[in-house]
Amino acid sequence: MIHTSLQKRNSDLAQSNRQLEFLSNGIFKNGDLPTFKSKLSETAQFPLKAKKLEILQINVGYMCNQVCAHCHVDAGPDRKEIMTRDTMLQCLDVIKNTGAHTLDLTGGAPEMNPDFRWFVEEAAKAGIKDFIVRSNLTIIRANKKYHDLPQFFKKHNVHVISSMPHWTQGKTDKQRGDGVFAKSIQALKDLNAIGYGIPGSGLRLDLVYNPSGAFLPGNQDALQRDFKKALLDDFNIQFHNLFAITNLPIARFLDYLIASENYEDYMYNLVEAYNPSAVSNVMCTNTLSVSWDGYLFDCDFNQMLELPVNSKVKHISEYNEDLLENREIVISQHCYGCTAGAGSSCQGSVI
Amino acid sequence: MQKTYYDPADLKKFSKISEWNETLGEKFFDYYGKVFEEGALSEREKSLIALAVSHTVQCPYCIDAYTGDALQRGITKEEMMEALHVSAAIRGGASLVHGVQMMNKVNKLEM
Numbered sequence: 001m002i003h004t005s006l007q008k009r010n011s012d013l014a015q016s017n018r019q020l021e022f023l024s025n026g027i028f029k030n031g032d033l034p035t036f037k038s039k040l041s042e043t044a045q046f047p048l049k050a051k052k053l054e055i056l057q058i059n060v061g062y063m064c065n066q067v068c069a070h071c072h073v074d075a076g077p078d079r080k081e082i083m084t085r086d087t088m089l090q091c092l093d094v095i096k097n098t099g100a101h102t103l104d105l106t107g108g109a110p111e112m113n114p115d116f117r118w119f120v121e122e123a124a125k126a127g128i129k130d131f132i133v134r135s136n137l138t139i140i141r142a143n144k145k146y147h148d149l150p151q152f153f154k155k156h157n158v159h160v161i162s163s164m165p166h167w168t169q170g171k172t173d174k175q176r177g178d179g180v181f182a183k184s185i186q187a188l189k190d191l192n193a194i195g196y197g198i199p200g201s202g203l204r205l206d207l208v209y210n211p212s213g214a215f216l217p218g219n220q221d222a223l224q225r226d227f228k229k230a231l232l233d234d235f236n237i238q239f240h241n242l243f244a245i246t247n248l249p250i251a252r253f254l255d256y257l258i259a260s261e262n263y264e265d266y267m268y269n270l271v272e273a274y275n276p277s278a279v280s281n282v283m284c285t286n287t288l289s290v291s292w293d294g295y296l297f298d299c300d301f302n303q304m305l306e307l308p309v310n311s312k313v314k315h316i317s318e319y320n321e322d323l324l325e326n327r328e329i330v331i332s333q334h335c336y337g338c339t340a341g342a343g344s345s346c347q348g349s350v351i
Numbered sequence: 352m353q354k355t356y357y358d359p360a361d362l363k364k365f366s367k368i369s370e371w372n373e374t375l376g377e378k379f380f381d382y383y384g385k386v387f388e389e390g391a392l393s394e395r396e397k398s399l400i401a402l403a404v405s406h407t408v409q410c411p412y413c414i415d416a417y418t419g420d421a422l423q424r425g426i427t428k429e430e431m432m433e434a435l436h437v438s439a440a441i442r443g444g445a446s447l448v449h450g451v452q453m454m455n456k457v458n459k460l461e462m
Binding site: 272 | 363393394395419420422423424425427
Protein backbone atom coordinates (compact mmCIF):
# COMPACT_ATOMS: atom_id res chain seq x y z
CA MET A 1 0.00 0.00 0.00
CA ILE A 2 1.34 3.44 -0.92
CA HIS A 3 1.42 6.14 1.74
CA THR A 4 2.59 9.25 -0.12
CA SER A 5 1.82 11.11 -3.32
CA LEU A 6 3.88 10.74 -6.49
CA GLN A 7 5.03 14.29 -5.87
CA LYS A 8 6.34 13.46 -2.40
CA ARG A 9 8.12 10.41 -3.81
CA ASN A 10 9.77 12.60 -6.47
CA SER A 11 8.35 10.22 -9.05
CA ASP A 12 8.81 11.00 -12.72
CA LEU A 13 5.07 10.67 -13.16
CA ALA A 14 4.42 13.56 -10.78
CA GLN A 15 5.24 15.67 -13.86
CA SER A 16 2.29 16.06 -16.20
CA ASN A 17 4.54 16.26 -19.28
CA ARG A 18 6.00 12.86 -18.40
CA GLN A 19 2.47 11.41 -18.20
CA LEU A 20 1.58 12.96 -21.53
CA GLU A 21 4.71 11.45 -23.07
CA PHE A 22 3.52 8.00 -21.99
CA LEU A 23 0.08 8.70 -23.44
CA SER A 24 1.45 9.89 -26.77
CA ASN A 25 4.43 7.63 -27.43
CA GLY A 26 4.87 3.87 -27.58
CA ILE A 27 1.79 1.99 -28.75
CA PHE A 28 0.14 5.16 -30.02
CA LYS A 29 3.14 6.58 -31.80
CA ASN A 30 4.10 3.31 -33.51
CA GLY A 31 0.54 2.84 -34.76
CA ASP A 32 -0.38 -0.28 -32.77
CA LEU A 33 -3.34 1.67 -31.40
CA PRO A 34 -5.18 4.62 -32.97
CA THR A 35 -4.94 7.96 -31.21
CA PHE A 36 -8.12 9.33 -29.65
CA LYS A 37 -8.11 12.10 -32.23
CA SER A 38 -8.10 9.63 -35.12
CA LYS A 39 -10.84 7.58 -33.47
CA LEU A 40 -13.02 10.67 -33.13
CA SER A 41 -12.30 11.57 -36.75
CA GLU A 42 -13.51 8.14 -37.94
CA THR A 43 -17.03 9.08 -36.83
CA ALA A 44 -16.75 12.77 -37.76
CA GLN A 45 -16.71 13.79 -34.10
CA PHE A 46 -13.44 15.71 -34.21
CA PRO A 47 -13.01 18.38 -33.03
CA LEU A 48 -15.06 17.80 -29.92
CA LYS A 49 -16.82 21.04 -29.06
CA ALA A 50 -18.02 22.43 -25.73
CA LYS A 51 -21.74 23.06 -25.38
CA LYS A 52 -23.48 25.39 -22.96
CA LEU A 53 -22.08 25.33 -19.42
CA GLU A 54 -24.22 23.22 -17.09
CA ILE A 55 -21.78 22.04 -14.44
CA LEU A 56 -19.09 24.07 -12.72
CA GLN A 57 -16.67 21.70 -11.01
CA ILE A 58 -14.35 23.40 -8.54
CA ASN A 59 -11.32 21.66 -7.08
CA VAL A 60 -10.73 23.44 -3.77
CA GLY A 61 -7.41 21.71 -3.04
CA TYR A 62 -5.35 18.57 -3.38
CA MET A 63 -4.98 17.96 0.36
CA CYS A 64 -6.58 14.69 1.48
CA ASN A 65 -6.60 12.45 4.55
CA GLN A 66 -6.33 9.40 2.27
CA VAL A 67 -3.76 8.20 -0.26
CA CYS A 68 -5.81 6.04 -2.62
CA ALA A 69 -3.88 3.78 -4.96
CA HIS A 70 -5.73 4.94 -8.07
CA CYS A 71 -6.04 8.68 -7.33
CA HIS A 72 -5.92 10.73 -10.54
CA VAL A 73 -5.35 13.90 -8.50
CA ASP A 74 -2.29 12.43 -6.72
CA ALA A 75 -3.91 13.85 -3.58
CA GLY A 76 -2.77 13.13 -0.04
CA PRO A 77 -1.85 14.58 3.34
CA ASP A 78 1.43 15.88 1.88
CA ARG A 79 -0.27 17.98 -0.84
CA LYS A 80 -0.60 21.61 0.23
CA GLU A 81 -2.28 23.21 -2.80
CA ILE A 82 -5.40 24.89 -1.49
CA MET A 83 -7.91 27.37 -2.93
CA THR A 84 -7.86 30.79 -1.26
CA ARG A 85 -10.93 32.78 -0.26
CA ASP A 86 -10.04 35.33 -2.98
CA THR A 87 -10.28 32.66 -5.68
CA MET A 88 -13.50 31.37 -4.09
CA LEU A 89 -14.94 34.89 -4.37
CA GLN A 90 -14.09 34.87 -8.09
CA CYS A 91 -15.85 31.50 -8.41
CA LEU A 92 -18.88 32.88 -6.55
CA ASP A 93 -19.14 35.73 -9.06
CA VAL A 94 -19.32 33.19 -11.88
CA ILE A 95 -21.79 30.98 -9.99
CA LYS A 96 -24.12 33.96 -9.57
CA ASN A 97 -23.82 35.09 -13.18
CA THR A 98 -23.96 31.84 -15.09
CA GLY A 99 -26.82 29.52 -15.99
CA ALA A 100 -24.97 26.48 -14.64
CA HIS A 101 -27.43 24.32 -12.71
CA THR A 102 -24.83 22.18 -10.91
CA LEU A 103 -21.96 23.13 -8.64
CA ASP A 104 -19.58 20.26 -7.96
CA LEU A 105 -16.97 20.71 -5.20
CA THR A 106 -14.09 18.28 -5.26
CA GLY A 107 -10.49 17.81 -4.09
CA GLY A 108 -8.54 16.06 -2.41
CA ALA A 109 -10.90 16.09 0.50
CA PRO A 110 -12.71 19.39 -0.12
CA GLU A 111 -13.72 19.58 3.54
CA MET A 112 -10.04 20.06 4.50
CA ASN A 113 -9.93 23.49 2.88
CA PRO A 114 -10.18 25.90 5.87
CA ASP A 115 -12.66 28.06 3.92
CA PHE A 116 -14.79 25.10 2.81
CA ARG A 117 -17.76 25.83 5.09
CA TRP A 118 -17.72 29.53 4.30
CA PHE A 119 -17.70 28.73 0.59
CA VAL A 120 -20.57 26.24 0.90
CA GLU A 121 -22.64 28.78 2.84
CA GLU A 122 -22.02 31.51 0.29
CA ALA A 123 -22.51 29.28 -2.75
CA ALA A 124 -25.71 27.79 -1.33
CA LYS A 125 -27.26 31.28 -1.41
CA ALA A 126 -26.73 31.43 -5.20
CA GLY A 127 -29.67 29.13 -5.88
CA ILE A 128 -27.80 26.34 -7.59
CA LYS A 129 -30.17 23.45 -8.40
CA ASP A 130 -27.75 20.62 -7.60
CA PHE A 131 -25.01 21.45 -5.08
CA ILE A 132 -22.58 18.53 -4.92
CA VAL A 133 -19.78 17.87 -2.44
CA ARG A 134 -17.55 14.92 -3.27
CA SER A 135 -16.74 13.49 0.13
CA ASN A 136 -14.40 10.58 0.70
CA LEU A 137 -16.56 9.65 3.75
CA THR A 138 -13.64 8.95 6.11
CA ILE A 139 -13.08 12.68 6.60
CA ILE A 140 -16.36 12.72 8.55
CA ARG A 141 -14.81 10.32 11.07
CA ALA A 142 -11.20 11.55 10.82
CA ASN A 143 -11.32 14.24 13.47
CA LYS A 144 -13.88 15.65 15.93
CA LYS A 145 -14.03 18.94 14.03
CA TYR A 146 -15.54 17.08 11.06
CA HIS A 147 -18.05 14.96 13.00
CA ASP A 148 -20.86 17.48 12.41
CA LEU A 149 -20.37 17.56 8.63
CA PRO A 150 -23.53 15.50 7.97
CA GLN A 151 -25.62 18.12 9.82
CA PHE A 152 -23.79 20.91 7.99
CA PHE A 153 -24.50 19.23 4.63
CA LYS A 154 -28.16 18.81 5.59
CA LYS A 155 -28.51 22.45 6.62
CA HIS A 156 -27.41 23.58 3.15
CA ASN A 157 -29.15 20.76 1.27
CA VAL A 158 -25.84 19.55 -0.13
CA HIS A 159 -25.90 16.54 -2.46
CA VAL A 160 -23.26 14.16 -1.10
CA ILE A 161 -21.40 11.92 -3.56
CA SER A 162 -18.99 9.53 -1.92
CA SER A 163 -16.40 7.07 -3.12
CA MET A 164 -16.93 3.43 -2.25
CA PRO A 165 -15.00 0.98 -4.40
CA HIS A 166 -16.68 -2.14 -3.04
CA TRP A 167 -19.10 -3.47 -0.44
CA THR A 168 -16.37 -5.64 1.09
CA GLN A 169 -13.54 -4.53 3.35
CA GLY A 170 -10.76 -6.28 1.44
CA LYS A 171 -11.27 -4.57 -1.90
CA THR A 172 -12.04 -1.19 -0.37
CA ASP A 173 -9.04 -1.07 1.95
CA LYS A 174 -6.70 -2.30 -0.78
CA GLN A 175 -7.60 0.64 -3.01
CA ARG A 176 -8.15 3.34 -0.40
CA GLY A 177 -6.05 2.37 2.63
CA ASP A 178 -6.26 0.26 5.78
CA GLY A 179 -9.28 1.01 7.91
CA VAL A 180 -11.05 3.06 5.22
CA PHE A 181 -13.90 0.57 4.86
CA ALA A 182 -14.85 0.56 8.55
CA LYS A 183 -14.71 4.36 8.75
CA SER A 184 -16.71 4.70 5.51
CA ILE A 185 -19.41 2.40 6.85
CA GLN A 186 -19.64 4.44 10.04
CA ALA A 187 -19.83 7.68 8.01
CA LEU A 188 -22.59 6.23 5.83
CA LYS A 189 -24.50 5.26 8.99
CA ASP A 190 -24.07 8.84 10.28
CA LEU A 191 -25.44 10.20 6.98
CA ASN A 192 -28.35 7.71 6.93
CA ALA A 193 -29.19 8.61 10.54
CA ILE A 194 -30.09 12.19 9.58
CA GLY A 195 -31.90 11.18 6.41
CA TYR A 196 -29.19 11.10 3.72
CA GLY A 197 -29.81 8.29 1.25
CA ILE A 198 -33.23 7.50 2.69
CA PRO A 199 -36.00 7.38 0.05
CA GLY A 200 -38.25 10.41 0.21
CA SER A 201 -35.93 12.48 2.44
CA GLY A 202 -34.75 14.73 -0.39
CA LEU A 203 -31.21 14.42 0.97
CA ARG A 204 -29.27 12.85 -1.86
CA LEU A 205 -26.49 10.40 -1.15
CA ASP A 206 -24.85 8.73 -4.15
CA LEU A 207 -21.86 6.42 -4.22
CA VAL A 208 -19.03 6.27 -6.73
CA TYR A 209 -17.54 2.96 -7.78
CA ASN A 210 -14.05 2.79 -9.32
CA PRO A 211 -12.68 -0.61 -10.33
CA SER A 212 -9.97 -1.68 -7.90
CA GLY A 213 -7.45 -2.62 -10.58
CA ALA A 214 -6.64 -2.76 -14.28
CA PHE A 215 -10.13 -3.58 -15.53
CA LEU A 216 -13.16 -1.62 -16.67
CA PRO A 217 -16.34 -1.20 -14.64
CA GLY A 218 -19.17 -3.60 -15.35
CA ASN A 219 -22.80 -2.68 -15.93
CA GLN A 220 -23.72 0.22 -13.65
CA ASP A 221 -27.26 -0.97 -12.93
CA ALA A 222 -26.12 -4.47 -11.98
CA LEU A 223 -23.37 -3.09 -9.73
CA GLN A 224 -25.85 -0.74 -8.09
CA ARG A 225 -28.18 -3.65 -7.39
CA ASP A 226 -25.36 -5.67 -5.79
CA PHE A 227 -24.09 -2.68 -3.77
CA LYS A 228 -27.58 -1.87 -2.48
CA LYS A 229 -28.30 -5.44 -1.44
CA ALA A 230 -24.94 -6.00 0.26
CA LEU A 231 -24.86 -2.68 2.14
CA LEU A 232 -28.46 -3.11 3.28
CA ASP A 233 -28.09 -6.77 4.29
CA ASP A 234 -24.71 -6.37 5.99
CA PHE A 235 -24.94 -2.87 7.52
CA ASN A 236 -28.51 -1.61 7.08
CA ILE A 237 -27.15 1.22 4.90
CA GLN A 238 -29.12 2.91 2.11
CA PHE A 239 -28.11 5.25 -0.70
CA HIS A 240 -29.66 6.57 -3.89
CA ASN A 241 -27.53 5.87 -6.97
CA LEU A 242 -24.23 4.22 -7.75
CA PHE A 243 -22.03 5.90 -10.36
CA ALA A 244 -19.60 3.54 -12.08
CA ILE A 245 -16.50 5.43 -13.19
CA THR A 246 -13.68 4.15 -15.38
CA ASN A 247 -10.17 4.72 -14.05
CA LEU A 248 -8.32 7.04 -16.41
CA PRO A 249 -4.68 6.25 -17.12
CA ILE A 250 -3.12 9.26 -15.44
CA ALA A 251 -1.23 10.05 -12.22
CA ARG A 252 -1.22 7.27 -9.60
CA PHE A 253 -3.37 4.92 -11.67
CA LEU A 254 -0.94 5.32 -14.57
CA ASP A 255 1.93 4.67 -12.16
CA TYR A 256 0.17 1.48 -11.01
CA LEU A 257 -0.51 0.37 -14.60
CA ILE A 258 3.13 0.80 -15.57
CA ALA A 259 4.55 -0.79 -12.40
CA SER A 260 2.22 -3.80 -12.69
CA GLU A 261 2.94 -4.15 -16.44
CA ASN A 262 -0.75 -3.65 -17.20
CA TYR A 263 -0.44 -0.36 -19.10
CA GLU A 264 -0.53 -1.69 -22.67
CA ASP A 265 -3.29 -4.24 -22.02
CA TYR A 266 -5.38 -1.59 -20.26
CA MET A 267 -5.01 0.83 -23.18
CA TYR A 268 -5.95 -1.96 -25.60
CA ASN A 269 -9.05 -2.64 -23.49
CA LEU A 270 -10.01 1.03 -23.45
CA VAL A 271 -9.57 1.40 -27.20
CA GLU A 272 -11.41 -1.85 -27.88
CA ALA A 273 -14.30 -0.66 -25.70
CA TYR A 274 -14.45 2.74 -27.45
CA ASN A 275 -18.10 3.62 -27.95
CA PRO A 276 -18.71 6.45 -30.44
CA SER A 277 -22.21 6.99 -29.10
CA ALA A 278 -20.76 7.93 -25.69
CA VAL A 279 -18.80 10.81 -27.17
CA SER A 280 -21.63 13.34 -27.41
CA ASN A 281 -22.36 13.01 -23.68
CA VAL A 282 -18.87 13.11 -22.18
CA MET A 283 -18.73 15.50 -19.26
CA CYS A 284 -16.22 17.93 -20.77
CA THR A 285 -18.88 19.12 -23.22
CA ASN A 286 -21.04 20.73 -20.52
CA THR A 287 -18.59 21.09 -17.62
CA LEU A 288 -15.85 23.50 -16.71
CA SER A 289 -13.22 22.47 -14.20
CA VAL A 290 -11.62 25.14 -11.98
CA SER A 291 -8.28 24.36 -10.33
CA TRP A 292 -7.31 25.37 -6.78
CA ASP A 293 -5.53 28.43 -8.19
CA GLY A 294 -8.44 29.44 -10.43
CA TYR A 295 -7.34 28.18 -13.84
CA LEU A 296 -9.87 26.66 -16.20
CA PHE A 297 -9.82 23.15 -17.71
CA ASP A 298 -12.21 20.99 -19.71
CA CYS A 299 -12.28 18.38 -16.94
CA ASP A 300 -10.59 17.35 -13.70
CA PHE A 301 -8.32 14.97 -15.63
CA ASN A 302 -7.08 17.69 -17.98
CA GLN A 303 -6.50 19.78 -14.88
CA MET A 304 -4.14 17.15 -13.49
CA LEU A 305 -2.39 16.87 -16.86
CA GLU A 306 -2.06 20.66 -16.96
CA LEU A 307 -3.91 20.90 -20.27
CA PRO A 308 -5.77 24.23 -20.00
CA VAL A 309 -8.88 25.16 -21.96
CA ASN A 310 -8.37 26.12 -25.58
CA SER A 311 -9.64 29.67 -25.19
CA LYS A 312 -8.43 33.22 -24.67
CA VAL A 313 -10.00 32.88 -21.24
CA LYS A 314 -7.67 30.94 -18.98
CA HIS A 315 -8.66 31.97 -15.46
CA ILE A 316 -11.93 32.13 -13.52
CA SER A 317 -11.35 35.86 -13.00
CA GLU A 318 -11.64 36.33 -16.79
CA TYR A 319 -14.72 34.12 -17.17
CA ASN A 320 -16.61 34.88 -20.35
CA GLU A 321 -19.37 32.53 -21.42
CA ASP A 322 -19.28 33.63 -25.06
CA LEU A 323 -15.57 32.96 -25.38
CA LEU A 324 -15.75 29.59 -23.63
CA GLU A 325 -18.83 28.19 -25.31
CA ASN A 326 -18.15 26.16 -28.43
CA ARG A 327 -14.45 25.96 -27.60
CA GLU A 328 -12.51 22.98 -28.89
CA ILE A 329 -12.05 20.39 -26.12
CA VAL A 330 -8.41 19.49 -25.46
CA ILE A 331 -7.92 15.74 -25.85
CA SER A 332 -5.30 13.05 -25.46
CA GLN A 333 -5.33 9.28 -25.15
CA HIS A 334 -6.63 9.37 -21.54
CA CYS A 335 -9.98 10.46 -23.05
CA TYR A 336 -10.56 6.86 -24.14
CA GLY A 337 -11.46 6.29 -20.47
CA CYS A 338 -14.58 8.47 -20.76
CA THR A 339 -15.77 6.84 -23.99
CA ALA A 340 -15.29 3.16 -23.12
CA GLY A 341 -18.38 0.96 -22.91
CA ALA A 342 -21.32 2.88 -21.50
CA GLY A 343 -19.06 5.90 -21.10
CA SER A 344 -17.85 7.46 -17.89
CA SER A 345 -18.25 10.81 -16.21
CA CYS A 346 -18.31 12.18 -12.68
CA GLN A 347 -22.00 11.18 -12.75
CA GLY A 348 -21.24 7.65 -13.92
CA SER A 349 -22.33 6.09 -17.23
CA VAL A 350 -23.33 8.54 -19.93
CA ILE A 351 -25.57 6.29 -22.05
CA MET B 352 12.24 -17.91 -30.15
CA GLN B 353 9.77 -19.19 -27.61
CA LYS B 354 6.77 -20.98 -29.12
CA THR B 355 3.67 -21.95 -27.22
CA TYR B 356 0.31 -23.36 -28.24
CA TYR B 357 -1.58 -20.49 -26.62
CA ASP B 358 -1.15 -16.79 -27.38
CA PRO B 359 -3.16 -14.40 -25.13
CA ALA B 360 -3.55 -12.06 -28.12
CA ASP B 361 -5.62 -14.77 -29.88
CA LEU B 362 -8.49 -14.19 -27.45
CA LYS B 363 -9.17 -10.83 -29.12
CA LYS B 364 -9.35 -12.61 -32.49
CA PHE B 365 -12.11 -14.99 -31.38
CA SER B 366 -14.79 -13.26 -33.46
CA LYS B 367 -12.67 -13.84 -36.59
CA ILE B 368 -13.73 -17.49 -36.40
CA SER B 369 -16.84 -16.36 -38.31
CA GLU B 370 -14.73 -15.28 -41.30
CA TRP B 371 -14.37 -18.84 -42.59
CA ASN B 372 -17.98 -19.78 -41.97
CA GLU B 373 -20.16 -16.77 -41.42
CA THR B 374 -23.43 -18.66 -41.02
CA LEU B 375 -22.30 -21.05 -38.32
CA GLY B 376 -20.08 -18.44 -36.67
CA GLU B 377 -22.96 -16.00 -36.36
CA LYS B 378 -25.29 -18.71 -35.07
CA PHE B 379 -22.75 -19.57 -32.40
CA PHE B 380 -22.23 -15.97 -31.28
CA ASP B 381 -25.98 -15.28 -31.28
CA TYR B 382 -26.47 -18.33 -29.11
CA TYR B 383 -23.52 -17.38 -26.89
CA GLY B 384 -24.89 -13.90 -26.38
CA LYS B 385 -28.36 -15.19 -25.53
CA VAL B 386 -27.00 -17.74 -23.06
CA PHE B 387 -25.34 -15.03 -20.99
CA GLU B 388 -28.34 -12.68 -20.89
CA GLU B 389 -30.15 -12.26 -17.60
CA GLY B 390 -32.80 -14.99 -17.25
CA ALA B 391 -33.77 -17.30 -14.42
CA LEU B 392 -30.12 -16.89 -13.44
CA SER B 393 -28.51 -13.46 -13.09
CA GLU B 394 -25.63 -12.42 -15.36
CA ARG B 395 -23.47 -12.47 -12.25
CA GLU B 396 -24.33 -16.11 -11.50
CA LYS B 397 -23.71 -17.06 -15.13
CA SER B 398 -20.32 -15.36 -15.01
CA LEU B 399 -19.32 -17.48 -12.00
CA ILE B 400 -20.54 -20.67 -13.71
CA ALA B 401 -18.53 -19.73 -16.80
CA LEU B 402 -15.44 -19.13 -14.68
CA ALA B 403 -15.79 -22.51 -12.98
CA VAL B 404 -16.41 -24.35 -16.26
CA SER B 405 -13.42 -22.56 -17.83
CA HIS B 406 -11.22 -24.31 -15.31
CA THR B 407 -12.89 -27.66 -15.85
CA VAL B 408 -12.35 -27.50 -19.61
CA GLN B 409 -8.91 -25.96 -18.94
CA CYS B 410 -9.34 -23.17 -21.47
CA PRO B 411 -6.78 -20.42 -20.76
CA TYR B 412 -8.63 -17.95 -23.00
CA CYS B 413 -11.84 -18.57 -21.06
CA ILE B 414 -10.07 -18.29 -17.70
CA ASP B 415 -8.61 -14.91 -18.69
CA ALA B 416 -11.90 -13.68 -20.10
CA TYR B 417 -14.11 -14.74 -17.20
CA THR B 418 -11.66 -13.69 -14.48
CA GLY B 419 -11.78 -10.21 -16.03
CA ASP B 420 -15.54 -10.43 -16.41
CA ALA B 421 -15.93 -11.42 -12.76
CA LEU B 422 -13.79 -8.49 -11.60
CA GLN B 423 -15.84 -6.09 -13.72
CA ARG B 424 -18.99 -7.35 -12.03
CA GLY B 425 -17.54 -6.76 -8.56
CA ILE B 426 -17.25 -10.48 -7.84
CA THR B 427 -14.73 -11.05 -5.07
CA LYS B 428 -11.75 -13.41 -5.26
CA GLU B 429 -13.31 -15.45 -2.43
CA GLU B 430 -16.41 -16.03 -4.58
CA MET B 431 -14.25 -16.88 -7.59
CA MET B 432 -12.20 -19.42 -5.64
CA GLU B 433 -15.31 -21.04 -4.17
CA ALA B 434 -16.75 -21.43 -7.66
CA LEU B 435 -13.49 -23.00 -8.79
CA HIS B 436 -13.60 -25.48 -5.89
CA VAL B 437 -17.12 -26.47 -6.93
CA SER B 438 -15.79 -27.33 -10.38
CA ALA B 439 -12.78 -29.10 -8.84
CA ALA B 440 -15.04 -31.11 -6.53
CA ILE B 441 -17.21 -32.21 -9.44
CA ARG B 442 -14.16 -33.00 -11.51
CA GLY B 443 -12.55 -34.95 -8.65
CA GLY B 444 -15.83 -36.60 -7.79
CA ALA B 445 -16.31 -37.61 -11.40
CA SER B 446 -13.03 -39.55 -11.27
CA LEU B 447 -13.75 -41.02 -7.89
CA VAL B 448 -17.29 -42.15 -8.62
CA HIS B 449 -15.90 -44.30 -11.44
CA GLY B 450 -14.09 -46.13 -8.68
CA VAL B 451 -17.36 -47.92 -8.06
CA GLN B 452 -17.04 -49.43 -11.55
CA MET B 453 -13.48 -50.43 -10.71
CA MET B 454 -14.62 -52.01 -7.45
CA ASN B 455 -17.44 -53.84 -9.23
CA LYS B 456 -14.99 -55.19 -11.78
CA VAL B 457 -12.49 -56.27 -9.14
CA ASN B 458 -15.24 -57.96 -7.13
CA LYS B 459 -16.42 -59.79 -10.23
CA LEU B 460 -12.99 -60.95 -11.33
CA GLU B 461 -11.47 -61.85 -7.98
CA MET B 462 -12.18 -65.15 -6.33
